[in-house]
Amino acid sequence: MLRLLIIIVLFCSSFTSEAQLIRVGLFASQKISQVRFSPKVGSCFIFSDTSFIAKISSPDLIEFSPEQTGKIEISINGKVLHVGNNISVVQEKNENHLDIKVLKPTLKTRSYEGDFFVLNTKGYLQVINDIDLEQYLEGVIESEAGTGQRIEYYKVQAIISRTYAMKYKKKHESSGFNLCDATHCQAYLHKRNQSPVIDTAVSKTRGVIMLDKNGALYSTFFHANCGGQTCEPDAVWNQKIEGFSSFKDTFCIHTNQSKWVKKIPIKDWNTFLQDKYNFPVWDSISVEQMFNFQQNERKTFFINPFFGIPLRDIREAFKLKSTFFSCSKEGDFIVLSGRGFGHGVGLCQEGAMNMTKYGYDYNQILAFYFPGMILYEQPIASFSFRK
Ligand SMILES: [Zn+2]
Ligand SMILES: [Zn+2]
Numbered sequence: 001m002l003r004l005l006i007i008i009v010l011f012c013s014s015f016t017s018e019a020q021l022i023r024v025g026l027f028a029s030q031k032i033s034q035v036r037f038s039p040k041v042g043s044c045f046i047f048s049d050t051s052f053i054a055k056i057s058s059p060d061l062i063e064f065s066p067e068q069t070g071k072i073e074i075s076i077n078g079k080v081l082h083v084g085n086n087i088s089v090v091q092e093k094n095e096n097h098l099d100i101k102v103l104k105p106t107l108k109t110r111s112y113e114g115d116f117f118v119l120n121t122k123g124y125l126q127v128i129n130d131i132d133l134e135q136y137l138e139g140v141i142e143s144e145a146g147t148g149q150r151i152e153y154y155k156v157q158a159i160i161s162r163t164y165a166m167k168y169k170k171k172h173e174s175s176g177f178n179l180c181d182a183t184h185c186q187a188y189l190h191k192r193n194q195s196p197v198i199d200t201a202v203s204k205t206r207g208v209i210m211l212d213k214n215g216a217l218y219s220t221f222f223h224a225n226c227g228g229q230t231c232e233p234d235a236v237w238n239q240k241i242e243g244f245s246s247f248k249d250t251f252c253i254h255t256n257q258s259k260w261v262k263k264i265p266i267k268d269w270n271t272f273l274q275d276k277y278n279f280p281v282w283d284s285i286s287v288e289q290m291f292n293f294q295q296n297e298r299k300t301f302f303i304n305p306f307f308g309i310p311l312r313d314i315r316e317a318f319k320l321k322s323t324f325f326s327c328s329k330e331g332d333f334i335v336l337s338g339r340g341f342g343h344g345v346g347l348c349q350e351g352a353m354n355m356t357k358y359g360y361d362y363n364q365i366l367a368f369y370f371p372g373m374i375l376y377e378q379p380i381a382s383f384s385f386r387k
Helices: 002-016 133-145 151-167 196-204 233-237 266-277 284-291 311-317 349-357 362-369
Strands: 021-026 034-041 043-048 051-057 062-066 072-076 079-084 087-091 097-104 110-113 115-121 124-132 208-211 259-265 325-330 333-339 374-377
Touching: 021 133, 034 043, 034 124, 043 072, 051 072, 051 079, 062 124, 072 115, 087 097, 110 124, 124 133, 133 151, 133 196, 151 196, 151 208, 151 349, 151 362, 233 311, 259 266, 266 311, 266 333, 284 325, 349 362
Parallel strands: none
Antiparallel strands: 021 124, 034 062, 034 097, 043 051, 043 087, 062 072, 072 079, 087 115, 097 110, 115 124, 208 374, 259 333, 325 333
């Protein structure tokens, strides 16, 4: 009877609730062979397919392990209770949370709200968090932007993250969830921590997304610091992207990440250029051009396009903070004096943070970094992450 009642409650709540749910693959890059859930606040119900298995609350521990048959073994407090498929962990109240500890391999414990699915995917476990979009965004903003920022900045991040979630909701469709928890999608390393300023930023922008002039979801690229000039997408990904072109940004030029220096042994530098691009390291004129390479404005190629050496290749090969650097010689080293951190396309985070200090609001900040964008308040009931 209890089981029937729970199923009816769940069925009804999924139709009456206004919440929009998103499915996030947790620990998505890991091959998990054992995971433990421990309720921290409130109780949760365990189902296998539609069968009710148990109700657990603190200090109960529930562990899942994949079987080679494709099923999942469930033990509670060290005792095997069930072997089944399609496990769901449903929290009694939406704001309850539990700790998830991946035991094999050993990973740091994380805390999450919402419900969960545990799948056996080719002999490994996949844990999926089924959570209200706005609650998810609060966790993402803290993971991506940290604490201690002004509310207008968190509103900017909320709109960017919401737009991203909607634009890429099918990114992991074949794995059974919308987005993963890593920077591949958006970092989501823990539940929201009830930070009032982040809560308010998300609720004040509830449902708001960014559209381009054609009504499509805007591409929400961002990076730590552009070094004073944003970058053409073409120079980063070899393709033009509607709505993005390079422009000067004076809001970020005196911040932490605005400058960097890296010394590289000339021997390593020359080997790379010669082996990969046939650069004439024996030619004194070319070598002089190399040591005097300057970028007062962003360039796409090293020295000049004639040599065919994209700056993005140099950045990748030498793990540089950006492609926005100039060169000089110091003994056996080439010295790169760089500006900015990240690919340089779209929103410059440190520039946006500084704009809030000068009193700009989220709308003005987004309009500066995403020219032509239109903010649109999506009626919550009209979109869904479900098929
Ligand atoms: Zn992803
Ligand atoms: Zn900038």
